[in-house]
Every structure is written in C-alpha cells, then in structure tokens.
Amino acid sequence: MRYAVRAAVGSLVAAACLLLLPAVAIAAGETLQGTLQNGGEPVEGVTITVTTADGDEVGEDETDEDGVFVIELPAPGEYTISLEEDTLPDEVAIREGRSASVTLPVAVGQERSVLFPLGKSTRVVQSDLDRLPQLALEGLIFGLIIALAAVGLSLIYGTTGLVNFAHGELVTLGALLAYFFNVLLGLQLVPAALLAVLAAAVLGGFQDRILWRPLRKKGTGLIAQLVVTIGLALFLRGLYLYLFGGSSRPYADYQLQNASAVGPVAITPKDAIAMLICVVILLGVAYVLLRTRIGKATRAVSDNPALAASSGIDVERVIATVWIAGAALAGLAGILLALGQQVSFQLGFQILLLVFAGVTLGGLGTAFGALVGSLVVGVFTQVSTLVIPPELKNAGALAILILILLVRPQGILGRAERVG
Amino acid sequence: MDWSLIFSNALAAMVGLETVVFALAAIGLNVHFGYTGLLNFGQAAFLAVAGYGLAISVANFGFSTGAGVVIGLTGAVVLALLLGAPTLRLRADYLAIVTIAAAEIVRLVFRSVSLAEYTGGSDGQGRFSEGFYSINPIAIGRYGLGPLDFDERQTWVLSVGWTLVGLSCLLVFLLMRSPWGRVLKAIREDEDAVRSLGKNVYFYKLQSLVLGGVLGCLAGFMTAWGNTVVQPDNFSTETTFYAYTIVILGGAARVLGPVVGAAIFWVLLSLTDNILNQAKNAGYISDAILTGFQVGQVRLMLVGLGLMLLMIFRPQGLLGDRRELALDAR
Numbered sequence: 208m209r210y211a212v213r214a215a216v217g218s219l220v221a222a223a224c225l226l227l228l229p230a231v232a233i234a235a236g237e238t239l240q241g242t243l244q245n246g247g248e249p250v251e252g253v254t255i256t257v258t259t260a261d262g263d264e265v266g267e268d269e270t271d272e273d274g275v276f277v278i279e280l281p282a283p284g285e286y287t288i289s290l291e292e293d294t295l296p297d298e299v300a301i302r303e304g305r306s307a308s309v310t311l312p313v314a315v316g317q318e319r320s321v322l323f324p325l326g327k328s329t330r331v332v333q334s335d336l337d338r339l340p341q342l343a344l345e346g347l348i349f350g351l352i353i354a355l356a357a358v359g360l361s362l363i364y365g366t367t368g369l370v371n372f373a374h375g376e377l378v379t380l381g382a383l384l385a386y387f388f389n390v391l392l393g394l395q396l397v398p399a400a401l402l403a404v405l406a407a408a409v410l411g412g413f414q415d416r417i418l419w420r421p422l423r424k425k426g427t428g429l430i431a432q433l434v435v436t437i438g439l440a441l442f443l444r445g446l447y448l449y450l451f452g453g454s455s456r457p458y459a460d461y462q463l464q465n466a467s468a469v470g471p472v473a474i475t476p477k478d479a480i481a482m483l484i485c486v487v488i489l490l491g492v493a494y495v496l497l498r499t500r501i502g503k504a505t506r507a508v509s510d511n512p513a514l515a516a517s518s519g520i521d522v523e524r525v526i527a528t529v530w531i532a533g534a535a536l537a538g539l540a541g542i543l544l545a546l547g548q549q550v551s552f553q554l555g556f557q558i559l560l561l562v563f564a565g566v567t568l569g570g571l572g573t574a575f576g577a578l579v580g581s582l583v584v585g586v587f588t589q590v591s592t593l594v595i596p597p598e599l600k601n602a603g604a605l606a607i608l609i610l611i612l613l614v615r616p617q618g619i620l621g622r623a624e625r626v627g
Numbered sequence: 628m629d630w631s632l633i634f635s636n637a638l639a640a641m642v643g644l645e646t647v648v649f650a651l652a653a654i655g656l657n658v659h660f661g662y663t664g665l666l667n668f669g670q671a672a673f674l675a676v677a678g679y680g681l682a683i684s685v686a687n688f689g690f691s692t693g694a695g696v697v698i699g700l701t702g703a704v705v706l707a708l709l710l711g712a713p714t715l716r717l718r719a720d721y722l723a724i725v726t727i728a729a730a731e732i733v734r735l736v737f738r739s740v741s742l743a744e745y746t747g748g749s750d751g752q753g754r755f756s757e758g759f760y761s762i763n764p765i766a767i768g769r770y771g772l773g774p775l776d777f778d779e780r781q782t783w784v785l786s787v788g789w790t791l792v793g794l795s796c797l798l799v800f801l802l803m804r805s806p807w808g809r810v811l812k813a814i815r816e817d818e819d820a821v822r823s824l825g826k827n828v829y830f831y832k833l834q835s836l837v838l839g840g841v842l843g844c845l846a847g848f849m850t851a852w853g854n855t856v857v858q859p860d861n862f863s864t865e866t867t868f869y870a871y872t873i874v875i876l877g878g879a880a881r882v883l884g885p886v887v888g889a890a891i892f893w894v895l896l897s898l899t900d901n902i903l904n905q906a907k908n909a910g911y912i913s914d915a916i917l918t919g920f921q922v923g924q925v926r927l928m929l930v931g932l933g934l935m936l937l938m939i940f941r942p943q944g945l946l947g948d949r950r951e952l953a954l955d956a957r
Contacts, residue, residue, distance in 0.1 A: 370720045422939065430666065430719065434875065434938045437868050442931025449924040560731055563724050571720070602735040605728035612725060613713040 237280040237313045239266075239288050241321045242273065245299045249274030250325070254291040259284065260310075269294075283315045290323050299325050335593050340471040342589045348478055348547075350565075350585020351485035353558060354578045355540035357565040358492055359533025361577035364566070365509030366522075366529050369419065370433045373440040374537060374562065378555030379447055381407045381538025382545035386451075389458050396460040400542045404535050411534020415527055423526075440556070447552035455549040481543045488539065489578060492532075496574055501528055561588065561601065564608040570621020579619055584608075628909050633901040635774030640897035642775065644853040646889045647788030648674075648846045652866070653873040653885030654795045655842030660871070661879035662803060663835040664815030666719050669710065669726030670870050672733040673840040675862035676702040677847030679737055682857045683745050685755035692758030696848060703844035706733075707837040715832045727864060738859035751858030759852045784853045791845050792886060800882045802838075811835055812880070872934045878947030887946060895933075896926055 239257055243250040255276045257266040265286070266278040280286060289308035292301060301307045302324040313319050360374045384406050388399035418439070422432055466473035496502040507515040508525045516522045541555055548554070565584045569576025584604050591603040611618075640646065652670055659665040680699035684690040690698070710729055714722045737746045746752055763783040770782045777785065802808045810831050813821045822828050851857045869892070877888025903922045906912050917925070943949040 370723065427939065430664075431938050431942055433666070433720070433723070434871060435935050437871065438931045438934030438936075438938065440931065441865070441868060442928050442935065445924045445927030445929075445931060449921055449928065560728055564728065567721070567724050596739060596741045599735055599739050599741070602732040602739075605732050608728055609713065609725055612717070612721065616713075616717050616721065 237283050237315070238277055238318045239280065239286065239313065239321055240275070240277040240318060241323070242275050243270045243323065243325070244274050245296075245325050250296065250299060252294060254294040256289050256291065258287045258289070260287070280313060283313050283317070285310060285312045288321050295325075301325060337471075338593065339590065341473065342592065343586055344472045344474065346586035346589030347582065348482050348485075348585070349589060350582040351482060351489070352540050352543050353562055353565050353585050354489060354581035355485060355543070356537045356555075356558070356562045357569075357577040357581040358489070358574050359529075359536040360562055361566045361569070361571070361574050362505065362509070362529045363533050364571055365574070366505060366512070366526050367419070367423065368429050369436065370429075372433065372436040372559070373443060374533075375555030375557075375559030376440050376443040376447070377407065377411060377534050377537035378541040378544070378558065378562075379443075379552065380410065380534075380555075381541030382550045382554050383447060383451060383541075383552075384538065385542045385545070386456065386458065386550045389460065390456070393459075396458050400539075403542060404538050407538025407541075408531045408535035411537075412527055412531040414534070415530035419530070420523065420526075444553060444556060451550075451552050453552065455551040457549045458546065461546065477546055481546060484539070484543065488536070492536070492574070493578075501525070505529060561585075561604055564604055568608055568611055568618055570618030573618070573620050576618055576620035583619075628902075628905045628911075631774075633898065633905065636901050637894045637897045638774055640893040641890045642785065642789070643893065644781075644784060644788065644849070646893045647785065647792060648850045648853070649870055649873055649892065650792050650886045650889035651788075651795060651846035651849060652843050652870040653877070653889055654792070654799060655839035655844075655846070656867075656870050657874050657879060657881075657885045658799060658811075658835055658839035658842060661874060661881070661884070662808065662815060663811045663832060664719070665715075665832060665836060665839075666723035667710075667726045667836065667839065668723050668864070668867055669728075669730035669733075670839075670843050671862040671864060671866040672706060672726070672730035673703045673843035674847035674850065674866065675730075675733050675737060675857075675859070676706050677844035678851040678857040678862070679746065679752065681848055681851055682752040682755040685758060686752055687745050692755075692762075695755065695758075699848060700841060700844055703840045703847075704837055707840035708833065711833045711836040715829055715836070727867075730862070730864060730867065734859050734862050737862075746859070749859060751856045751861075753856040756852050756855040784849070788849045788853070791849065795842050795845065796882050796886060799842075803882070807831075807834075815880075868934070869930065872930055872937070875934065875937050875942065875944050878944035881944075881946040881948075884944060884946045888944065891945070896930075899926060899929060 243253055249270070249272065251270055251272050251274060253270045253276075255268050255270070255278065256264055257278045257280065258264050265281055268276040268278045270276045278288070287308055287310045290301065292307050295301075307323070309321060309323075311319065311321070356374065356378050359377070360371060363369055363371055363374075381403055384403035385396070385400050388394045388402050389396050392399075394402070418435075419432070422435065427435075461477045464475040464477055466475045466478075494502075496506060504515070504520045504525050505528070507518070507520055508522050512522055515525075537555070544558065545551075545554055561584050562581070565581030566577045567580070568583055569578065569580025584607075587607055588600045588604045592600050595603050652674060655673065656667065656670050659667040659670075677699035680702040681692075681695040684698045685692060685695040706729075710722075710726055714725045736742065738749050739746075740748050742748075760780055760783065763779060765779045765783050765786070767779050770777055770779070803812070810821060810826055813826075814828055814831055818828055821831075850861065854861075873888035873892045874885055875888070876892055877884035877886065900922055903912070903917065903925060907914075907917060907922070937944065
C-alpha cells in the first residue's frame with residue numbers, strides 16, 4: 208500500500224514538507240526534476256538553477272502551478288542544483304539544517320529527482336517562551352501515554368520481579384490489533400480500539416499462562432527470564448514485520464484534524480480525547496490499587512510474595528490479573544500512540560526505553576512512581592527540544608535517567624534500600 | 628537447489644568478518660555476563676565508541692591508525708567507568724537499564740544531523756581504513772582453502788581478526804584461572820559472601836566492566852576496518868542481543884564458548900538465509916508466504932525464538948556447565 212501524502216498528525220510542529228514526485232518525462236536525455244510542495248500544497252514560482260562542477264549555469268526553471276520543475280541537462284555528469292531562497296513565498300523556507308543546494312551525479316539517460324525539504328519559515332519563528340506551553344502540553348500527552356504502558360510494566364516487575372523487555376511488543380500489539388479491526392475489517396476506530404484492548408488483555412493473560420507461569424513453576428532465574436523476554440521481543444518484532452511490513456500506516460478514522468486554540472496552546476480533538484482517556488484510566492488504576500480487594504492483594508504481592516501467599520492471597524491469580532491488566536493498558540497506550548504517529552511494527556520498541564526510563568525514574572516496582580516518572584520523561588522529552596536538536600530528544604531523556612540514578616538511585620518514589 | 632553453494636556460503640560465514648566481530652563482542656560480554664554476572668545490555672556502545680573513536684580521529688583529525696586505536700580504547704575505558712560508577716552499587720537490573728539506555732544515547736548522538744560534520748550522520752564515516760590496509764603484508768592475489776576464497780584485503784582483515792580472537796581467548800583463559808578471576812566468579816555466585824571476605828566487590832565489578840568493554844572495543848575496530856565504514860545503525864541494541872544469544876549458545880563462562888557460539892550463530896543464519904532464498908527461487912515457497920524481503924524477518928524471528936528456547940531448555944549452551952552458573956538477580 209502506498210500513501211502519497213503522509214499526514215503529519217500530532218507531531219511537534221506542523222512542519223511543512225516538500226514532496227518530490229517523479230514528474231512526467233519530457234526529454235529523452237538527462238534531467239533533474241522534482242515537485243515543490245509545502246504541507247501537500249504545491250509551491251509555485253520558485254526559481255531552481257543547475258550549474259556544473261565548474262560553476263557554469265546550464266539550466267534554470269520556475270516551478271509551475273503544480274510545483275513541478277524539470278531542467279534538462281546537456282550531458283551526464285556531476286551537477287549542483289540550487290533553490291533560489293529569495294523566490295520562496297514568505298511563510299516557507301528550506302528546513303533547518305538542510306541546504307538549498309545539492310551536488311549530485313547524474314547517470315546516462317537518468318531522470319533524477321531532487322528533494323528540497325521545506326519547513327515552516329524561520330522568519331516567523333516563535334520565541335522559546337511562546338513554544339514552551341505547547342511543548343509542555345505535547346509532553347504531557349506523551350507522558351500520559353507512556354504512563355499507561357509503564358504502570359503495567361511496573362506492576363509486572365513488582366509482582367514477579369520480571370524485567371520485561373518484551374513490553375514494547377505488547378504496546379505494538381494493541382496498535383496492530385486496532386489497525387486490523389479498523390482498516391482490514393472496516394470497523395469504526397472506537398469499537399475497533401475497544402476490541403483491540405480486549406484482545407490484548409486476553410493475549411497478555413495467555414502469554415503469562417503459557418510462558419511465564421511455567422517458567423516460574425520451573426524455578427527459572429529472573430535473569431534467565433529477562434533474557435527470555437529479549438528473545439520474545441526479537442521474535443515478536445520479526446513476526447510483526449513479517450505480517451505488517453516495514454511501512455507506517457494510519458488508521459482509517461480521525462487522521463486529519465485541525466487543532467483548536469485553547470489559551471496559549473493548540474490541541475486537536477483526538478489529542479484532547481486521548482488525554483482524557485489516559486487520565487480516566489490512570490485514575491481508575493489508582494482507585495483499583497488503593498481501594499479494591501484485588502488491588503490490595505496486588506500491592507501485598509509486590510511487597511512480599513511469600514508473606515502474601517501465607518496470608519491466603521492466591522499469588523498466581525494476582526499475577527495473572529496483573530498480566531491481563533498490564534497488557535490491556537499497554538495495548539491502549541499503543542492505540543493512542545498510533546493515533547498520533549501512525550501504526551508501525553516498531554511503535555512499541557521505539558518507546559520501550561522511555562517507558563523504562565519512566566519506571567526507573569519513579570522507582571522500580573512502584574505503580575505510582577511509574578506514573579510520575581513517565582510524566583517527567585514525557586514532558587522533559589518534548590520541552591528539551593527547545594535546547595537540543597529534536598532528533599536527540601530521546602537521548603536527552605535517557606541521559607536524565609542516568610543522572611537521576613546517580614543522585615537518587617531508588618527513583619523519585621522508590622524506597623531507599625541498601626544493595627551493596 | 629544448489630546445496631554446494633549453500634554449504635560453501637555457510638563455511639565462509641563460519642570464518643567470516645561477522646563471526647570475528649561477534650566473537651570478540653561476545654568474549655567481552657562473556658567477561659561481564661558469564662564470569663561476573665553483570666547484565667551489560669550496552670555492549671554495542673563499546674563497539675560504537677571504539678569504531679567512531681578510530682574513524683573520527685583518523686578521518687577528521689588526521690591522526691595515525693595507531694593513535695586512532697588508542698583513542699578508541701580510551702573511549703571504551705571511559706565509557707565503562709561512566710556506566711559502572713553509578714550503577715554497579717545498585718541491583719543487577721539497574722545496570723541493565725542504564726547500559727541499554729547509554730547504548731541508545733551513543734547511537735543517537737552518532738546518528739545526529741548536528742554532528743554529521745564529524746560522524747557522517749546516518750550514512751556513517753569512512754575514509755579512515757587506508758592506514759590499516761597500507762600495512763597489509765599479504766601480497767595481492769586470492770587466497771583460500773577448498774570453497775573459501777578471499778582477496779588480499781579480506782585475508783588481512785580476517786588474519787588480524789582471528790589473531791585478536793585467539794589472543795583475547797588466551798587473556799580470558801589466563802585471567803579467569805588467576806585469583807582475580809576466581810573473585811569475579813565468586814561475585815557472580817554470591818556477592819555478599821565475597822564482600823564478607825573483605826573483597827571490594829564494587830571495584831572488581833568495575834574492573835570486569837572495563838576489561839569486557841575493551842574486548843568489545845576490538846570488535847568495534849574489526850567491524851570498522853572490515854567494512855571500511857562505521858554506521859550508527861550497525862551498533863543498535865540488536866547487536867548486543869545477538870552477542871547475548873552467541874554467549875548463551877556457546878556456553879557462558881567458558882573461554883571458547885563465545886567463539887563457538889559466534890561461528891554456529893552465523894553458520895545457522897547463513898544456512899537459513901540461503902536455504903530460504905534458494906527454496907524461493909526454485910519455487911518451493913510461494914510469494915504469498917514469503918517475499919524476498921521477508922527472508923531477513925524470518926531470520927529475526929529465528930534468532931528470537933532460538934534465544935528463548937536456549938535460555939529455557941539449555942541455559943548452559945553447548946559448552947557450559949549448568950552447575951557452575953547460578954544466573955540469578957539479587
């Protein structure tokens with residue numbers, strides 16, 4: 208399946224993008240060609256020039272109403288193609304860090320396409336202070352989604368001691384199942400998502416039943432189990448790639464939405480609803496943990512499994528419940544994440560380390576710590592793009608994790624214990 | 628199906644560059660995981676720091692290859708100290724999380740556009756291996772044995788690589804039968820007991836982390852020279868996980884375990900790739916089940932499944948001794 212226009216939804220900045228589509232061949236000889244687009248709209252009247260390696264100009268073209276330019280070349284060889292930045296409309300500029308001129312070889316008879324990535328003009332760029340609320344909000348949404356996955360991971364760790372490196376694959380599972388129900392079976396996204404969460408919960412319970420419970424019974428060590436989770440993660444990622452392919456694909460619903468301004472920030476309806484869902488679900492988890500029998504039992508098992516068992520708690524039942532709930536929460540996180548970023552086979556793997564950062568930051572094995580830690584990680588990741596390049600934001604969040612472990616190894620809400 | 632081609636490819640994979648690189652990475656990991664019980668999930672970072680240390684100092688700053696190697700080694704030692712100092716006092720799983728995070732940081736930084744001037748961004752950095760090939764004493768020509776056939780450059784890379792593998796194994800063998808090595812193994816079995824004997828467990832763990840990191844660093848040099856380019860995505864977490872599979876396959880805490888593991892690992896991958904591809908071309912497998920592109924995905928699934936099954940049913944691997952290894956978190 209191919210998507211000519213990629214909907215950049217829920218992303219940091221509404222980045223305008225220049226797509227280059229292969230234009231119709233005009234001459235039989237060598238050409239340099241492309242289509243200038245800004246956020247899907249063609250950009251007209253931009254001057255493109257081509258020079259040889261010696262600096263002699265060999266051709267010039269102005270983009271037409273479809274944004275297309277085609278420049279015929281005298282012979283194969285190396286050419287420099289430049290975009291005259293002065294002729295760009297005011298609100299458009301070459302994307303930061305990219306050059307307005309590209310040097311490239313052209314082979315015999317080649318109709319070579321050239322890409323000039325355009326972005327929002329830096330001439331109207333907002334000050335850091337103006338961007339802060341928006342980034343903080345995006346970080347909050349991201350943090351809440353991470354928290355959904357992190358609570359499950361933390362509960363599983365708390366009750367069984369298992370560090371589950373395959374948790375990211377549970378996140379992906381939710382997104383893939385929702386894609387299956389939504390796009391392939393044609394259900395509307397809301398019932399599709401509900402079905403997907405349900406299916407993820409069932410599969411989570413199933414995973415515990417056929418894999419982890421037998422391993423616990425067998426007395427396999429925790430480190431051995433940890434290595435098993437890595438094997439499982441590799442296996443599942445390969446399986447997802449095999450079934451789904453390597454491309455990113457959107458859901459059928461809620462793809463293109465306009466953000467509406469609320470005070471200093473702009474938010475799309477789907478982001479607002481995703482946020483609301485996260486808050487309600489997380490409050491629900493907190494209520495269950497604090498007020499219900501099964502929640503108390505879960506905390507008891509986390510605290511001391513042997514003591515919990517001897518006081519009549521069915522530890523295996525608690526662990527099964529935790530797996531079912533953890534998988535459902537992770538699945539939901541995957542669905543909400545894919546709503547913003549599109550579905551891909553490594554959706555969960557990409558956030559796994561941030562989820563771990565959240566869990567560790569909050570204190571391994573404490574459900575509320577995971578929540579706090581995830582929010583910190585989410586907000587930090589987005590807000591840090593004010594200072595560091597966006598491509599390094601995940602590295603920044605992981606660096607903070609290491610720094611906090613230096614100062615407060617037990618995490619924000621963790622109990623200090625001497626370990627050596 | 629051309630079975631002779633399949634088997635000669637498998638034989639080439641057994642002694643090939645990837646086997647050398649992963650054997651070295653796994654020997655280092657074996658010191659961490661097999662002998663000391665440290666969960667280092669960032670072995671790829673040691674390879675990356677070594678490879679890039681060499682590449683950047685030679686390509687960007689015009690250092691000699693020897694100086695580049697020293698810089699790479701220093702980088703690995705510094706990385707080990709940085710990773711170990713904060714985490715080795717904590718529970719085993721903290722080291723796991725911090726090392727995997729650090730490896731991703733290293734990869735993302737080397738990948739970053741903002742440093743592309745030095746690192747070449749996601750395309751990687753080349754232009755550094757001339758010094759290595761210029762000291763090649765092997766005359767131009769083709770060398771081989773039976774179905775193996777290499778040119779003088781490959782022969783040089785593989786000779787250096789296997790020599791390093793041999794020396795590393797010898798070093799590990801000598802160290803692990805020394806009193807120092809016995810302390811490491813004792814830490815793996817029971818940290819508190821070692822502490823009660825007055826040993827500085829933290830310091831020993833740090834030394835082990837540095838030693839394994841330096842051995843992993845050799846793998847970084849070999850992959851850099853062998854491919855004549857360092858690319859950030861060659862140092863992803865999957866590299867570390869492959870090395871884990873190799874250590875466990877060969878047998879953790881065995882001197883030759885990683886070497887045997889690496890050879891078998893790459894032979895198995897070569898066999899599955901070649902057999903699947905040939906079966907596809909011969910029409911035994913239809914496109915509906917498997918396209919050419921998906922062969923690599925089947926490989927990923929097989930590695931994952933293999934790692935799981937090994938850990939569950941034969942955690943001691945091929946050469947290991949189950950009684951010696953009490954793999955457990957404390």
